[in-house]
Amino acid sequence: MKIYLFILSLLFCGMTYAQTTISGTVSESGTGLPVPGANIKVTGDSAATVSDADGKFSLTVSKKPPFTVEISMVSYTAQTVNVTSANQTVNVSLVGEETKLEEIVVSASRTPERVMQSPVTIERMTAAQVKNTSAPTFYDGLENLKEVHFNTSSLSFKSINTRGFATVANTRFLQLVDGMDNSSPALNFVLGNLVGLSELDVASVELLPGASSALYGANAFNGILFMNSKSPFTNQGISTYFKYGKTYQDAAGTNDYYDFGFRAATAFSKHFAGKINFTYLRATEWIAADERSMTTGGVGHDINQNYDGLNFYGDEVTTFIPNVGQVSRTGYAEKDLNNNKIESVKADISLHFKPFANDFEIILQEKVGLGTTIYQGANRYALKNFLMNQVRVEVRNRNFFLRGYMTSESAGDSYDMRFAAWNVNRAAKSDTGWFTDYATAFQLGSAFYGLDAQQAGIYARKFADYNDNTSPVNGLPALPLTPHGNPRLIPGTPEFKAALNTVTNNPDLTRGAKFLDNSKLYHVDGNYNFKELLKVVEVMVGGSFRQYALDSQGTIFTDYDGVLRYDEYGAYVQAIGNPTDRLKLTGSLRYDKSQNFDGFVSPRIAAVYSAGDHKEHNFRISYQTGFRNPTTQDQYIGLDLGPFALIGSAPDNLTRYVETLPVSAAGQAAGQPSSVTLSGVDAYNNSYTLASVQAFAASGNPADLQVAKIGLVKPERVQAFEAGYRAVINNDISVDINGYYNLYNDFLNQSRVITPYYGVVGTDSSDPNVQLGYQALGFGDRRVYQVYTNSRTEVTSLGFGVGLSKKFFKTLELGANYNYAEFEYDEKEDPSFIPGFNTPKHRVKAYVSSPNIYKGLGFSFNYRWSDEYLYQGSFADGVVPENSVIDAQISYTIPKWKTMFKVGAANLFGEDYIQVIGAGMIGQQWYAQITINP
Incomplete structure (x- = not known):
């Protein structure tokens, strides 16, 4: 012993x-x-x-x-x-890398690889570039990347558009934050950076601008953004930043801007670490104040009695008055229907466990985003105290991960500003009362005062709005008129505020404007890489399961009798091989199935060849498919918007949507009942196209009518072909060239149709039931529906991009890039198809930057230009003019204080410009920032 x-x-x-x-x-x-x-x-x-x-x-x-x-x-x-x-x-x-040859990315193939050998186009932003961005936030700075175009709905709500066909609600783009889908469970699109990352916690950002369904499933259709946070094991300590600045906009004036962030992370031991993040932003909105009329005629009710201002709401309520013409109610400006203040609060906490002496890790995380902003869809929505919450459990090591998370949301105090205006108007005077007062005053003004049509219209509106029966011209005496309600409520008065508060807290859209939403999303996905077991080829397998739980209490979806649930699942396999040390081949195959649709197979094949002594010249080519499932709205929406109703096309949704409508006096006199009941089945199976009904109304010829042939929605598909070249020449010149061609089928689309209250639609004018339908249209007994379907036409898009950059003096980088984008479709095949490409044909961006040009002094300067383009959205269409924008910043770092000072501006020398028709114009934004322990 x-x-x-x-x-x-x-x-x-x-x-x-x-x-x-x-x-x-x-x-x-x-x-x-x-x-x-x-x-x-x-x-x-x-x-x-x-x-x-x-x-x-x-x-x-x-x-x-x-x-x-x-x-x-x-x-x-x-x-x-x-x-x-x-x-x-x-x-x-x-020393910062002088070459981009060795930069590593993960997202393109779900495995680490050199960015130069990525099989598809990829853009990235490192933690160092986040610190040096010239934009007010790192998320804003994404707009300076090649291939990225923004659709800005609000100062704090910006939607990323890559390769076109995107509105503010970009359901063709996916955003993952630490692997979690950042989309709203009910709306199915990303709400900017509402529950994203703090700039203090960004480890890297990677962007794939093309289809990626072969690895990431449904909705990775036109692009995907990955935001990855820092590990508390490797990035410890306390860091914070504070920004103060000013925003300048013609409509909003000059206003304060505050942004604060805090991060704390520590490794309590080699087995246990944790971190917390908190950010707060407050600013004034880019106020939407476009007065252009959405109808024919001039701007303003004084010259256009049917005026419908783009950013005035309430004036959409309109009717035809005999001997007067089409007349709309007086609306309220958007700026009067919300306080135009933006707030954003983000917080997250995560615990990380490494129980063994290796890289096996268990992560528990919760993220919360609370905000007040503005979203533009079919209407303009004030998202007030909107809340999103994500909870994640993940186990992983270098070869696998298994992740489960839940996303829940609450609409908070959010409301529809168009309905708010309608019902504030109605709180003072009913539509019937207002139009009766207008008609009476117009006719009396013409008969007794001898006013012309324009003067009579001004007089009639004065009486209908304010119960004022004195003539607005020549000081003529008052006429004996009796109003049918109270005077119009004046914005800013206690009475107006009280009425607006009542309306925005009522979810019944016939009297209110609030919308309810407590929907949830449950998701599980996993991946295993066999690279340490199989030496010849790298093989990985993975899969996912998702369940949507829609809970709007019948205010958005047809979930009036309880939560609506539906499931999706998928599985994939990928193999990467290197036949030679210069050739890399990638092949992947994925199968996805949604509860309401047939299964879909997504293949991808790609090849990368590396030439040159140091493999500095890399050529790539790929073919892949993408698909997008119809959104929850496409399937289950059932929303009465007044002039029309939105009906989703899930088979069970057609019978779930039911409404009772009053029949006209003429229809009742012809023997019809006082009311009829219609459902979604009528909208999809017994309707005429909107354009043909309008033609019939003008001509009276039934031959002009066309039956709407609407099929239930199915996933849209894209075949994407791409080629590219990346190189680093002489260790300091980077070249990136790419081109793509996309072929879309079953493009998801919306159509307006008109359903007669009684009778049937058809082309046989001798059929009594078809004649009864004609009669219903003639009596005005008809209902407008907006339905969801797939376009019959084939859509193609193509584009290419060129990017160049060069390093000078080790830290100074100069670069520029150009993008071209175009699309085509056969308009004759589907005349009602609205592509909504919403992307400039030509875009140019340039930059010069250095994080340390001289003894801690850094700067960045970004320029971007885009030509004019047609914007098409469910709210409004119009041409977005060309614009040039400059962002710039200078910074100074004091290493011994671990502190960086920064001063910057967005849209430095430019005038207000717009990216979304109907949204506020984008002004200037100046800021000063201090970051401690950057």
Whole structure:
């Protein structure tokens, strides 16, 4: 026994003697700032560690000097240090990479690979670029990336558009934050960065601008954005920033802008770490104040009695008055229907466990986003105290992950501003009373005062709005008129505020404007990579399951009798092989099935060839398919918007949507009942096209009528062909060229149709039931529906992009890029098809930047230009003029204080410009920022 203990003690002493401890600090060359998360690895040995939040590290090695240690970090050039003595101190300054050859991305193939060898086009933003962005926020800065175009609905709500066919509600674009779908469960599109990341917590951002359904499933259709956060194991410490600035807009004036963020992260041990993030933003909205009329005639009711202002609501309520003409009620400006203040609160907490001495990790996370902003869909919506919450559980290591999360949302105090205006008007005077007063005053003004049509219209509106029966011209005496209600409510008065408050808290759209939504989404996905088991080829498999739970209490969807649920699932396999050291082949196949649709198979094949002595010239070509399932709205919406109703086309939804409508006096006199009941079945199976009914109304010829042939929606499909070339020449010139051609089928579309209250639709004018339908149309007994279907026409789009950048003096980078985008379709095949491409044909962007041009002084300057383009949306159409925008910032870093000061501006020298017809024009934004421990 003594001998055994003696031998053990010798072994222990030997081990102790053989151990060498090295420690040191990793910092950034030039700025002196610490580099957290740098990898420190002993060459030829398994010993490794990472630097902490202060860039410090300590590593114990079971071998004697001399040996070498490699220090590496993404976006920096790796360094090798010789260790010649025990307990040696190693201080290293990493230099930013002068070449992009070794940059690593994960999203393109779900596995780490050099960005130069990505099989598809990819754009990225590193943590260093986030700090150096010229935009007010890193999310705004995405607009300066190649291939990215924004649709701005609000100062705090911006929607990313890549490769076209996008509105503010971009359901063709997917956004993943730490692997979680960032889309609204009910609306199915991304709400900007509402529950995204704080700039303090961004590790990297990767953007795939093309179809990616083969790996990421439904809705990865025209692009996908990945935002990845920092690990609390490698990025520890407390950091914070504060921004103060001013916004300038013609409609809103000059206003304050505040933005504050805080991050705290620590590793309590090598097995347990945690972090928390909090951000708060407050500003004044880009006020939408476009007075252009959406009808024929001039601007303003004084010259156009049927005026419908683009950003005036309530004037959509209109009727035809005999001997007067078409007349609309007086509306309210959007700026009077909300307080035009923006707030955004984001918070998240995560706990990270590494129970074993390897990279196996368990993550528990909760994210909350609370905001007040404006969203534009079919109407303009004030999202007030809108809440989204995400809870995630994930287990992973370098070869696999299994992730489950839930997304829930609450509409809070959100409301529809168009309905708010309608019902504030009605709170003072009913529509019937108002139009009766207008008609009476118009006719009396003409008869007794001798007013012409324009003067009579001004007089009639004055009486209908304010019960004022005095003539507005020539000081003529009052006429004996009796009003049918109270005077119009004046914005800003206590009476107006009280009425608006009542309306916006009532979810009954016949009297209110509030919408309810407590929908949820449940998602599970996983992936396993066999690369350490299969040496010849890298194979991975994965799958996902998702359930939607729609809960609007019947205010948006047809869920009046309880929560509506439906499921989706999918599975995929991918193989990556290298027949030679210069050729990489990728093939993947995915199968997806939604509860309401047939299954869909998405293949992808790609090849990358690397030429040159250092593989600096990379050519790629790929073919892949994408698909998009109809959204929850496409399937289950059942919303009466007054002049028309929206009806989703899920088979069970057609019978779920039912409404009772009053029959006209003429119809009753012809023997019809006082009311009729219609359902979604009538909308889809017994309707004429809107255009043909309008032609019939003008001509009276039944031959003009066309039966609407509407099929139930099914997933839309795209076949995407892409080729590209990436190169780094002379280690400092980067070239990126890509071209694509997309072929779309079953393009999801919306159509307006008209259903007669009685009779049937058809082309046989001798059929009595068809004649009865003609009669219903003639009596005005008809209902307008907006239904969801697939276009019969084939749509194609094509585009190409060229990007160049060059490094000067190691830290200075100059770059520019150009994008071209176009689409085509056969209008004769589907005349009612509205493509909504909403993308400029030509775009140019340029930049010059340096994080450290001289002793901690940095700057960035971005320029972007786009030509005019047609914007088409369910709210409004119009031409967006060409615009030029400049963003710029200068920064100064003091390493010993771990502090960075920054001053910047967006739209530096430009005038107000617009990206979405109906939204507010975008003004200037100036800010000053201090970041501690950046």
